[in-house]
Amino acid sequence: MKIGIVGSGLVGATAAYAMVMNGIGRQIVLVDLNKERAQAEADDLYHAVPFASPLEITAGDYEDLAGCRVVIIAAGVGQRPGETRLQLLGRNATVFKQVVPAILNAAPDAILVVATNPVDIMTHLTARYAAQMGVSPDRVLGSGTMLDTARFRALLARHVGVDSRHVHAYVIGEHGDSEVLVWSMVAVGGVPLLEFCNDRGITWNDEIKAGIENRVRNAAYHIINGKGATYYGIGSALARVVDIILHDQRSILTICNPERNVAGVEDVTVAMPHMLGGNGVIGEHNPLSLTDEERSQLHHSASLIKGLITDLIEQEGA
Ligand SMILES: NC(=O)C1=CN([C@@H]2O[C@H](COP(=O)(O)OP(=O)(O)OC[C@H]3O[C@@H](n4cnc5c(N)ncnc54)[C@H](O)[C@@H]3O)[C@@H](O)[C@H]2O)C=CC1
Ligand SMILES: CC(=O)C(=O)O
DSSP: OEEEEEOOSHHHHHHHHHHHHHTOOSEEEEEOSSHHHHHHHHHHHHTTGGGSOOOEEEEOOGGGGTTOSEEEEOOSOOOOTTOOGGGGHHHHHHHHHHHHHHHHHHOTTOEEEEOSSSHHHHHHHHHHHHHTTTOOGGGEEEOTTHHHHHHHHHHHHHHHTSOGGGEEOOEEBOSSTTOEEOGGGOEETTEEHHHHHHHHTOOOOHHHHHHHHHHHHTHHHHHHHHHSOOOHHHHHHHHHHHHHHHTTOOEEEEEEOOEEEETTEEEEOOEEEEEEETTEEESSOOOOOOOHHHHHHHHHHHHHHHHHHHHHHHHHTO
16 A cells, blocks of 8 residues: 655654554655655665565655555644744645645545644645545544543553553543643543542542643643654654554544534534544544533633634635
8 A cells, every 4th residue: 555745854754664663554655845855764764674564665746646545744844942833823834735735636535644733723724625626524634632642641551550552541622732631531441540540559639630731731842842843652643543544443543633513613623532444534523421621621622723723714715
């Protein structure tokens, strides 16, 4: 199977690396405005192949995306230290106006997976441009809060001393400052978090909870301050999304996709738990039994994103 990656900077190249190391796909094509960078990344990645799985990796142009089953979009700018994801909107929206039609002209049957920030709004825009070319919204998704959900599960897992694959927890809403950690649904091996901690004599209190929440919500700021960018977590998440699509795995992930209604906000794109399979997003998001407070936080998050989407569409005059 052929996979395209448009924007082969840190995120795009790391997603490719995760695919190489996990043997996902058969052919990867890297496209970037900076052709020299794309070629260098393709060459460097290809030298990892003998240590991993047989895969072809090349740099190319949009026409080389023909036949791709999935195209990841990680083109555009990232945050500088102190910047929020939402501050990237204007710059990255301009990039997407050109990139999305170019991808779909070359690969009209591809599923598009957006990583560029602010990812909820970039996914909404992608779905909008794709719809203008006759592509169903099911075939457009963003990484949403997959990374935040992974951060949440990893930190909870460390605290309770359990494999993170057996800690179930969701972060929903904006992939950004207003995201919602769904504490009421956290479970370890099917047992509610508090019950699990009580049974095992694990300390749990408001201070620990606040510490985990802070480290999830502000992870990107800390990492960007320390090393300029985040890419291992998101690269792994993107490779996982591609694997799910290639193998029609029907996995449930906190991805973002255009929604009819999220906590009373209509026609918006924010992350919710969705089933993902070989043809893209399957049906509507899973209904969650949120507390009143969580629902109100989700309403706030979705309203914020909806407001920015509305402004952007008005500016475009579309
Ligand atoms: N969704 C998530 O959870 C995460 C999203 N990101 C986002 O991913 C995006 C990429 O981040 P990095 O890879 O660190 O940035 P980067 O600067 O390393 O790479 C971006 C690449 O996009 C290319 N590019 C720019 N305009 C283009 C165009 N018109 N056509 C094709 N390529 C173009 C650049 O040449 C560059 O190689 C950023 O918006 C960042 O905020 C980063 C981490 C997590
Ligand atoms: C940069 C970003 O969006 C993140 O690491 O969460």
